[in-house]
Amino acid sequence: VNLLVVGSVAFDNIETRAGEGKRLLGGSATYFSLAAAPFCTSRIVAVVGEDFTPEYEEVLTNRDIDIEGLQRAKGLTFAWGGTYSENFETRETQFTDLNVFADFSPELPASYRDSELVFLGNIQPSLQMDVLRQIDNPGLVAADTMNLWINDNREELLEVIRNIDILFINDEEAFLLTGRYPLLKAASMLLEMGPDRVVIKRGEHGAFLFGAGKNFYVPAFPLDDIVDPTGAGDSFAGAFMGYLAQEEELNDESFRKAMITASAVASYTCEGFGVEKLKRLTPEKVLSRSEEIQDLTSI
């Protein structure tokens, strides 16, 4: 099964209580595809600038990620800097240089048109729709979004949501988008907007799966040390979709197992700066932590 992701590739400057990292390879498409890598190869649609040197490219190609859809543009790669508070509850953006990402117009190589699993990472909703239209016959489409699009591009976002199978969203965005409280009411309204399933991410408090099948909850794995939570949400989605991509057949149980796998991979992401821990992640490690997560709630 072919898994496609559209999103950002970025250079991140990150500062946390554990230290700091500069020009770390980041971006939603990067985290997503590396998190999926223990399970399946994925195809990336994104844009980078002239400063995206072979050493960065190799982080992706070393994990068999297909970068034919990685556009090269004149100028610099999207760059972002952020500082996390002591307990990681908030983060302050130091700078956001969109650079080549500002004019990103996703165009899929012909070889990507047969993609079966699609993840529309957190980019402008009309661009998400552009990508979707270029795929012949997608089997399962998921999308992520953020408060910026909820506030400024609501109608386009609603069109995306009507056309997808799974919405990934965090709890605050769910409240913002629906105006409903508590979570169960917000989830019901999101499901009425179109998707069969909605995954509500709650950071260090785990994630809920609502919709087709029974409601399901996975805790976040309690870590002894958090180094850098950047990309945990994209890693969650990447591992979720990657797990589904390698399943013979998808049933309700597959989605629940995908949730546990996703939580496991997201926890690894938080244990290193940037994609450090994802680069070396093996299916065995993921399985081992998945079992630990299941054990947390088993009597």
Next chain:
Amino acid sequence: VNLLVVGSVAFDNIETRAGEGKRLLGGSATYFSLAAAPFCTSRIVAVVGEDFTPEYEEVLTNRDIDIEGLQRAKGLTFAWGGTYSENFETRETQFTDLNVFADFSPELPASYRDSELVFLGNIQPSLQMDVLRQIDNPGLVAADTMNLWINDNREELLEVIRNIDILFINDEEAFLLTGRYPLLKAASMLLEMGPDRVVIKRGEHGAFLFGAGKNFYVPAFPLDDIVDPTGAGDSFAGAFMGYLAQEEELNDESFRKAMITASAVASYTCEGFGVEKLKRLTPEKVLSRSEEIQDLTSI
């Protein structure tokens, strides 16, 4: 098995998005003993004033709660007023009239001295110790606390913690008391302070059990509507201890089942103003919701 609780009995004025209630029977000992009522009778040590009329008393005695240790003092009962924000994330205290609670000196009736399970509700730590000293041979002692005692009565609190088996504490208090982050590190340090087990409550995000046996996590039940979260933490502890009181034998599994039972009862508490839902709670209802909670994390 005899379960004793020391804590407050209060009249609460509560305002939430769902409405408001005035002079609702509340207080930690009230919530605790009513939450334990589906499983066992409990003995209350607390103080009330002259305004504590028979109708309030009957809320307790109707559930076979032993009120021999309920002291009557001249003056008014402890009264508290609070307003919850729209999404229940914060609450503002409108007033705190300690009244007779200001001079509370817990004295146990002779009939209480053989109590086997003991819960030291959230009162001044030196009073918690006074209660403990009046019990002949307690089998299992648990205690709750709050930021006020952590900040102002730290040494006395540490003495309590050295002398108990289970500490109930919320995540913010755990960080405050230990200065450690993340949760796992805070929990380790709390366990070094004395107790065999620590239960870290996280409100709508569930609760962790650390210590003897494996780490265990129970989610909060996702409610369609939250009416009033007051007393959810005390209900959690009451159901937890009540569940243990009716077990033939205590092993690690008993504590995990107690966690699920506690989460179930705490969720019922949030569905009504004050103790409204607890007054009528049956073992069957608790079991049914406990099964729903287990189902949330089962594949």
